[in-house]
Amino acid sequence: MNGTLSLAAKHGPSYKWLVGITCMLGTFMEVLDTSVANVALPHIQGNFAAGTDEITWVITSYLVANAIVLPITGWLANQFGRKRFYLVCLAVFTLASLASGLAPTLWFLILMRVIQGLAGGAMVPMSQAITLDAFPEEEKGYGAALYGMGAICGPIAGPLLGGWLTDNWSWPWIFYINIPAGLIAFYMAYTLIEDPPYLEKPEGRVDWQSLVFIAVGLGCLEVFLNRGDRYDWFESTFIQVFAGTAFLGLALFIWRSFTAENPLVDLRVFKLREFSSGMILIFLASFGMYGAFVCLPLFVQTLLNYTPTWAGIILAPAGVASIVAMGLAGASAGRVDVRILVGTGFAALIISMWMLTHLSLGVGISWMIIAWIFQGFGLGLVLVPLATETIIRVPPKLIGVSSGMFNLLRNEGGSVGIAICTTILTQRAQFHHARLAEWITPYNPVAQHGLVAMTAGLYPRAGMDPLTTGKLSVGLVGGEVTRQAFVMSFNDVFAFIVLVFVVAVPFVLFCKSPGKRQAGAVMVH
Known part of the structure; x- marks a missing residue:
């Protein structure tokens, strides 16, 4: 307690901001690594002569390790001390990043990714808890905004940064960039962070059954x-x-x-209605966010032939919009009803996804950028109030548990969203291709007239005999049918995400503002 007071007195009003920036850096590193390796997978695969099923474990192993450690982070922080555990996680994450870049074999790289995922997954909820503790009650919205910048900007910056580093340097640099950032974060955390006075070591033995x-x-x-x-x-x-x-x-x-x-994890925290509704909302928001993060870059690169850099340019303005929205939400915390902020955020998300249901092969880049700006602005308005209100409701000693569950449901929402959206994309593409191909038959005069006209146009230019030119025309039509089928399937995916966000809106009504932690303490106990 005295150490914390002396640090706060030494740094004055800047202390809470320094702590928030320190924790945001750790959050950004961890979240960045969930997506930075995606664009480098073909290069890593070629380097290790790996199969497709083998190379995807570079991503899957990290996500699995993240999921395992998130719900038990609160218990681990109480057991070993929040500052000590956070510093260990930073050190392990940085060293595992170095080892990942130096990996001599694929399976050594996968092992290092598991270690990265365990250390990084524990850092994120601790970053959230430490940041919120550093800010006074009336300014916790600003703390949540700092945390949110790392949580949202990481997935946006990951593909762009990973693609640029892989193209201009080499794939190990997607891991090496964590080293200077990790050293800076470690020094700042060692200098600034102290354990809160309410932190208590868990009583009794470890519940190993729960852990397993x-x-x-x-x-x-x-x-x-x-x-x-x-x-x-x-x-x-x-x-x-x-x-x-x-x-x-x-x-x-x-x-x-x-x-x-x-x-091991005190699930009584879910007795709080506001906390439970906040968990549902962050799950659904992450579902749509990560599903869209995967699908829009895939659309522009596979169907519009954009480079990874240009795909990143489309996503980048959303990061700026998110920062603006998080700043507004942080300044409004405790002054504006959280239901208004979160409801406005989901309205912006619905507008964004509705705009993306109108994609076509001739869509302009400005349309996609504007849609994605709505996406970033909406996420900023959703994440900050939820990160504040769902945590402020619980007793101080359960803040680690609640932060762990918040980030677990954020991650799992993203995993479920990606899985379902990619499945819809595949299945609807097959459906639309079958429906479109029904019209390309010898018995459809319109289709046959089009093929004859295309063959006549290609014949004098292609320099081939009429039979070969006719086969080329059929192939071109088939390729166009496939492209149009995928465009329609992408529109279906974004329409489904609109539905997910609409389903989330009623849960906004269960949020309250302003919240008081003491009220939550009474309800839980």
Whole structure:
């Protein structure tokens, strides 16, 4: 307590901002690494002569490790001390990043990604808890805004930065960039962060059963979500086994959490209506956010032939819009009803996705940028109030648990969103292709007239005989049918995300503003 007071007195009003920037840097590093490797996978695959199924574990292993550690971060921070545990995580994450860049084999790289995911996953909820503790009650919105900048800007910057580094340097540099950032964050955290006075070491022995259940359940769930589409979901025995194991592990974990004398994760926090509704909202917001993050770059690169750099340019303005929105939300915390802020945010998200349901092969870049600006602005208005109000409702000693669950549902919402959106994309593309191809038959005079006209136009230019030119015309028409089918499937995906955001709106009514932590403490106990 005295250490914290002396640090605050030494740095004055700037202390809370220094702590917030320190934690934001850690959050940004971790979230960045969830997406920075995606664009470098072909280069890594070529370097290690790996198969497609093998190389995707570079991504999947990181997400699995993230999911396992997030819900138990609060317990670990209480057990070892928040500052000490945070510093260890920063150090391990930085060293694992160095080792990932130096990896001699693919499986060594995957092992380092697991270690990265464990250390980085624990950093994010601690960053949120430490930041909110550093700000006084009336300014916690600003703290949530700083945390949100790292959480939202990381996925936006990841593909752009990863593509640029891979193209201009080499793929190991997507990991090396964490080293200077990690050293700076470690020094700042060591200098500025102190454990809060209310932090207590958990009583009794570790509930190892809960730890095993949550590790198995969440680990298998991530494998199920990330590999399901590749193996055609429940048509695969592999996926069936992981889905069943995930369900069993999570069910046993929930049972153990309510029956153990000293549970690893105190799920009583979900008795708070505002906290539960906030968890649902962050899950649904992340569902749409990550689903759109995957689909829009995929659309512009595969169908419009944009380079990764130009795909990043489309996404970049959303980061600026998010920062503006988070600043507004932080300044409005405690002054404007949180339901107004979050409701406005979801309205902006719905407008964004509705605009993207009108994509075509002739769509202008300005239309996509404007749509994505709405996306960034909406996420900023949603994330900051939820990150503030869902945490402020719980007793101080449960802030680590609530931060862990908040970030777990943010991550899992993203994983579920990506899995479902990519599945819809694949299945609807097949559906639309079959429907469009029904019209390209010898019995459709319009289609035959078009083929004859195309063949006549190509014949004098192609320098081929009429038969070969006719086959070329059929191939071109088939390719166009495939492209149009995928355009229609992308529109279907964004329409589905609109529906997800609409479903989220009623849960906004369960939020309250302004919130008081003491009220939450009474309700939980």
